[in-house]
Amino acid sequence: xxxxVIGVEHVYKSYGTxxxxxxxxxxxxxxEIFAMLGPNGAGKSTTMRMILDIIKPDSGSITVxxxxxxxxxxxxxxxxxxxxxxxxxxxxxxxxxYLGRLKGMSTQDAKARALELLNHLEMPEVxxxxxxxxxxxxxxxxxxxxxxxxxxxxxxxxxxxxxLDPLNTRVL
Numbered sequence: 001x002x003x004x005v006i007g008v009e010h011v012y013k014s015y016g017t018x019x020x021x022x023x024x025x026x027x028x029x030x031x032e033i034f035a036m037l038g039p040n041g042a043g044k045s046t047t048m049r050m051i052l053d054i055i056k057p058d059s060g061s062i063t064v065x066x067x068x069x070x071x072x073x074x075x076x077x078x079x080x081x082x083x084x085x086x087x088x089x090x091x092x093x094x095x096x097x098y099l100g101r102l103k104g105m106s107t108q109d110a111k112a113r114a115l116e117l118l119n120h121l122e123m124p125e126v127x128x129x130x131x132x133x134x135x136x137x138x139x140x141x142x143x144x145x146x147x148x149x150x151x152x153x154x155x156x157x158x159x160x161x162x163x164l165d166p167l168n169t170r171v172l
Contacts, residue, residue: 004029008024008027010023010024011025053069065154077153089130091128092128093111095131096111100150121141144157
């Protein structure tokens with residue numbers, strides 16, 4: 001799996017007596033779109049969190065960009081978790097710029113990219129609004145924009161279309 005973007009080999013994860021992930025092995029190569037489908041409790045979110053090194057597997061190995069995940073490699077990833085959080089009392093453009101800076105962008109580049117994404121998502125008017133003033137669908141679109149603001153090489157999304165109507169699903 002040396003040439004893969006994500007390599008998961010014989011991974012196990014348990015929470016007490018509940019086995020969330022059992023002997024999972026798969027590979028995702030550059031340019032591929034990969035989806036994990038299954039019912040609640042099947043281990044999808046747990047697997048994503050292990051790939052991102054948020055939680056550790058009990059056993060097995062996981063590589064990202066051909067090696068164990070490093071802090072530098074994390075800047076090459078965009079992650080949209082199922083449980084999302086935005087800074088509610090901050091203006092949208094300010095928050096997006098700040099989060100772009102956390103991913104290594106300059107203030108100028110992050111602000112320009114944020115405006116570009118807001119235009120692409122057909123919502124440039126929200127740039128000066130506080131996040132708390134936005135609808136649930138707008139929150140979702142902003143969260144997706146923040147996920148890709150730094151032009152990541154790898155995007156990992158957990159329930160990306162939850163709460164979006166069909167029109168906004170197409171826009172994303």
